[in-house]
Every structure is written in structure tokens, then in C-alpha cells.
Amino acid sequence: MTTEIQTKTDAPVRKPWLLRVAQIAWVLIVGIAIGMFFAGVPLRYAELQVPCTGAPVTCSNRLLPTEAELAQLEADGVSPQTYALILTGSAIFFAMAYLAIALLIFVRQSNNAGALIISLALVLLGTSNAMWEALAQQYPIFQPAVRFLFFVGLFGFALIFATFPNGRVVPRAIWIVLVLWGIYAFLDTLSTNAATQALVTDELANLAWYMMFLGGIAAQLYRYKWVSTTVEREQTKWVVMGLVVLVSFVMLAFSIFVPDPSYFQGASVRRIGFQLFTVTLAFLCIPVPIAIAILRYRLWDIDVIIRRTVTYAVVVALLLVVYFGSVILLQQLFANVTGQRSEIITIISTLVIAALFVPLRNRIQNAIDKRFNRQRYNAQQVLQKFAVTVRDETDIDKLTAELVNVVNETMEPRNVSVWLKQEKRGK
Numbered sequence: 001m002t003t004e005i006q007t008k009t010d011a012p013v014r015k016p017w018l019l020r021v022a023q024i025a026w027v028l029i030v031g032i033a034i035g036m037f038f039a040g041v042p043l044r045y046a047e048l049q050v051p052c053t054g055a056p057v058t059c060s061n062r063l064l065p066t067e068a069e070l071a072q073l074e075a076d077g078v079s080p081q082t083y084a085l086i087l088t089g090s091a092i093f094f095a096m097a098y099l100a101i102a103l104l105i106f107v108r109q110s111n112n113a114g115a116l117i118i119s120l121a122l123v124l125l126g127t128s129n130a131m132w133e134a135l136a137q138q139y140p141i142f143q144p145a146v147r148f149l150f151f152v153g154l155f156g157f158a159l160i161f162a163t164f165p166n167g168r169v170v171p172r173a174i175w176i177v178l179v180l181w182g183i184y185a186f187l188d189t190l191s192t193n194a195a196t197q198a199l200v201t202d203e204l205a206n207l208a209w210y211m212m213f214l215g216g217i218a219a220q221l222y223r224y225k226w227v228s229t230t231v232e233r234e235q236t237k238w239v240v241m242g243l244v245v246l247v248s249f250v251m252l253a254f255s256i257f258v259p260d261p262s263y264f265q266g267a268s269v270r271r272i273g274f275q276l277f278t279v280t281l282a283f284l285c286i287p288v289p290i291a292i293a294i295l296r297y298r299l300w301d302i303d304v305i306i307r308r309t310v311t312y313a314v315v316v317a318l319l320l321v322v323y324f325g326s327v328i329l330l331q332q333l334f335a336n337v338t339g340q341r342s343e344i345i346t347i348i349s350t351l352v353i354a355a356l357f358v359p360l361r362n363r364i365q366n367a368i369d370k371r372f373n374r375q376r377y378n379a380q381q382v383l384q385k386f387a388v389t390v391r392d393e394t395d396i397d398k399l400t401a402e403l404v405n406v407v408n409e410t411m412e413p414r415n416v417s418v419w420l421k422q423e424k425r426g427k
Helices: 016-047 056-061 067-075 080-109 113-127 130-138 140-163 174-190 202-227 230-257 269-285 287-295 301-338 343-372 374-392 396-411
Strands: 002-006 415-419
Touching: 016 080, 016 113, 016 130, 016 140, 067 080, 080 113, 080 130, 080 269, 080 287, 113 140, 113 287, 130 140, 140 174, 140 202, 174 202, 202 230, 230 269, 230 287, 269 287, 301 343
Parallel strands: none
Antiparallel strands: 002 415
């Protein structure tokens, strides 16, 4: 018995010449960005070891230590060379991670417009740091190129939200957000007029970032609901998962390192820790899920990850509530009766929690499948029903019809055909 399942294939590229131009532009921009990045590495390493004499705000924003801060770093056991090595090395690691993933996407999906946009944005996000600024400070001739790359990187970051995963801007209303974001990016990076640069206040910058994020999220939700194919929805799940992890990392970093705003001011050991934890590690949660989604590698696993994450998070939360509630309540009752606390109550509560873990996990998993993963849950029910049918049914026509029905309901192919091979019996 043989089953053939025909699925849809990707549409061919309609304008190969336009794609070729985009590929050439990608290579040129990426080559310039990488060359300027590595040219700025020794300059950045050198400027981090000398006292900053510029404006305090500029020194703080670029993590350049003042003379007093260098003395404090040495008192904390961090020499200027170590300070420069930590910041320069982490920036190189961060850039190489983004660059490697972007190049992998480009090599594997260079004929995809969406992949070109995303990979270019990843390169510019990974390399658009103090290396470029150090190069432009030392050699002002590079200032226009740095401003241009900053602009392309900022605009590309918004394009990721508007075009992921297939390269098309959906819905059309998101063009309004892109135009407004482009104006902000121009004023912030390309404008050399002092009057126009003065328009970019902190309030306007915060408004622009909120507008871009909220507009991008709304576009992704619209795309997921009304436009995306099954594969594209799986790709979106990977990126959403990465954003959830990123937000969790940042919230954890803020709770650990930022009890007061002074963590963002000047050069200090605690600011180095915050920089390494959030920028170098947490923001890797952006390119890795995007790479997995673009390359379409084991997309089905994301459902397992999401289900298990939600399931175990709910289970652990409930068990913690039950555990601490029972311990506190029973200890209070025991103390009121005997006047002292008992370790036996803690042991009993722990055993109860251990006994509740498996059944509680199964119940929550079934509830999640029924509510949020209905298609997979229904598929499991269909397969279980088919297993019973195979065990009891002897009519080959009914069995074949049931097999076709199972394939249609669980895999949703374009066509299903079943052939039954006739065996030739010898005399």
C-alpha cells in the first residue's frame, strides 16, 4: 500500500534582474560595514584606555571613562587594558554572531527578498556600534558613510517587523509607520542641520520607538491571522519565541543590575556587567530564531517548545503556590496547637507536591492542547480513532477510505492517492 501526498511549492522569482541588483547592493553595503567595523576595532580599543575629556553625556553614552572613573576601575581591580579588552571583545563577539547568521541566511536564501532585508538588517545591527564611531572620530571622512549605515540599519530594523517572513509589507497601512520611522531615522542619523537635529528629543525618540514596535507587532498579528501560510506562521512563532526570551532576559537584567539610574551613567564595573548580560547575550535571541525561521529548519519543534514552556511554567507556578501555601498554613496551625514549628510538615508538603506533579502536568497539557492547539489535539484524536478502526475493521474499502480521511485531516495535503499492490500468488 502506497500513499502519495502532493504539497505546494515556492513560487518562482518574477523579476530576476531586480533580485540581482538587490544582491549586489547587499554585498556592497555589507562589505563597507564589515570593513569599517574592523578598521575601527584598534581605534576603539585605544580610546577606551585614555581619560575622556569631552562632554559628560557623550563620554557616558560611548562608555568612555573619565579620569576619575579610570581610577575607580583600577581600585575595583579592572585595569584600563582589561576594561578596553572586555568591551571590545564583547562587541566583536556580538558582531560575529550576527554576521555569521546573516551570511548563513544570505547563502541559503539569497533569492528571497525577505531574507535579503533581514540578513542586511542583522549585519548592520551587529556592527553598528562604537567601532564605526571611533573610526569617524579619528577620520572624519568616514562620517557620511557611518551616518548612512546607521540610517539603513535603523530602517532595516523596522522593515523586519513589517516584512517578515516573506519580504512583503502587509498590511498596506504599515507604510505609514515606515514613512514616519524613516523621517525619524533621517533626523537622527543623516541630518546635519542643527535645527532639525534639535527636533529629535528624548520624548520624540521614545514615541518613535513605541510607534515602530506597536505597529510592527500589529502588522505581524494581522499577517499571522489573514495572510501567512502554514509555514510562515511557524516562522512567526520562532521569532515571537525569541522576543519573549529577549524580554525575559532584559527584565531579569534590569532587576539584577539596575536598582537605580546610575547604572546607565559613566564607566563602572556594574555597567560592564549590565552591558555583557543584556547586549552580548540577550540580544542574540533576535538573530538565532530568525535564522531558524528563515532556513525552515525543524519548524515543527517550535510547537513542542511553546507547549512545554507554557505547561511547565503553569505547573511550577501552581505547585509553588500549593507548596508555600500548605507549608505556611500547616505550620501556622501546628504552631497554634503545639507552640512550635515542625520539619515533618515541610517533608509531607514536598512529598505531596512530588505526587501531584505528573497528574497536574497531564491535565494542564490537555487543557492547553484543547484551548490553544486545537488542530494538533484533533489530529491526535483522529489517529487514536484510526488505530481502533485498523484493529477491528476487515473491509479493505472501508479501511482505505478511513486512511485517506486520516491523511486529509492530519496533514491537509493537496492530493491523496492510495494504491493497493496486487500480489501474484504462485501455484
